[in-house]
Amino acid sequence: MGETRLQCLTFVISLLSCTTNQARLTVSPSSSQFFKGQSVSLSCEEDDSSAGWTVRRNTSRETRAECGAGRSTSAGSSCTITGLLSLDSGVYWCESRRGSTSNIINITVVPGGAVILQSPVLPVMEGHDVSLQCRTKDSSELPADFYKDGSLIGTEPTGHMTIHHVTKSDEGVYKCHISSRGESPPGWIYVTESPSFTSVHPWFRLVLHLVVFCPYFVSTVLLVSLYGHRHTGDHLSVSMVTTSPTPAEQVLADDYDDVITGVTTQHHF
Numbered sequence: 001m002g003e004t005r006l007q008c009l010t011f012v013i014s015l016l017s018c019t020t021n022q023a024r025l026t027v028s029p030s031s032s033q034f035f036k037g038q039s040v041s042l043s044c045e046e047d048d049s050s051a052g053w054t055v056r057r058n059t060s061r062e063t064r065a066e067c068g069a070g071r072s073t074s075a076g077s078s079c080t081i082t083g084l085l086s087l088d089s090g091v092y093w094c095e096s097r098r099g100s101t102s103n104i105i106n107i108t109v110v111p112g113g114a115v116i117l118q119s120p121v122l123p124v125m126e127g128h129d130v131s132l133q134c135r136t137k138d139s140s141e142l143p144a145d146f147y148k149d150g151s152l153i154g155t156e157p158t159g160h161m162t163i164h165h166v167t168k169s170d171e172g173v174y175k176c177h178i179s180s181r182g183e184s185p186p187g188w189i190y191v192t193e194s195p196s197f198t199s200v201h202p203w204f205r206l207v208l209h210l211v212v213f214c215p216y217f218v219s220t221v222l223l224v225s226l227y228g229h230r231h232t233g234d235h236l237s238v239s240m241v242t243t244s245p246t247p248a249e250q251v252l253a254d255d256y257d258d259v260i261t262g263v264t265t266q267h268h269f
Contacts, residue, residue: 032121088109119132174188
């Protein structure tokens with residue numbers, strides 16, 4: 001019985017320990033636009049390395065190609081491209097051996113004399129600040145105009161703009177322009193809503209509490225049950241052990257019975 005309970009406990013814990021394999025593609029330096037000749041590193045931040053995540057890409061010449069051929073070098077779930085060319089422009093993502101995929105990042109490579117907009121590659125949480133940098137190949141700090149969805153939103157003398165406490169309305173297509181150098185390619189900025197636990201439906205909160213609490217509760221109940229079964233078995237084993245009376249104890253017991261019988265008989269007369 002104890003082995004059955006232990007097997008049950010092991011099975012439940014193994015089920016509760018199961019998680020969904022996930023990965024997130026990150027880029028260093030953090031930008032989706034690069035100058036020709038620059039280097040970039042892409043990495044799959046993974047929950048489970050055994051899933052076999054690799055960086056793949058779609059470009060004008062390749063489809064679902066593994067990043068690591070030609071001028072690229074790959075090591076496990078990361079990839080570094082040196083001397084970027086225009087043909088490296090495309091869509092990049094992480095993919096596991098089982099076909100699971102991560103977020104997608106669009107990388108654009110522009111000629112050296114042009115302008116790029118450095119903006120967050122990954123979605124920005126509501127309430128955070130966003131930094132935009134209008135850059136040239138020589139990193140000159142020149143006045144730049146910034147646009148969102150085609151409309152001018154401001155001019156900064158050093159080519160650097162900060163959007164404070166972003167909201168969902170700040171999501172959109174951004175670009176910048178330097179009069180003496182040119183215009184950057186457009187780039188998307190995604191904004192994710194900040195989670196509000198108090199606004200979640202009560203039933204969902206209940207389920208969330210159960211998901212977090214139940215694994216520990218079930219494990220504790222099974223452990224206590226297993227321990228209690230063993231403890232009860234030991235107690236019964238001890239209580240059933242008896243010893244035969246010694247001769248002296250038997251004589252005393254017989255004398256005690258005779259006295260009780262005599263007293264009872266005298267009481268009836």
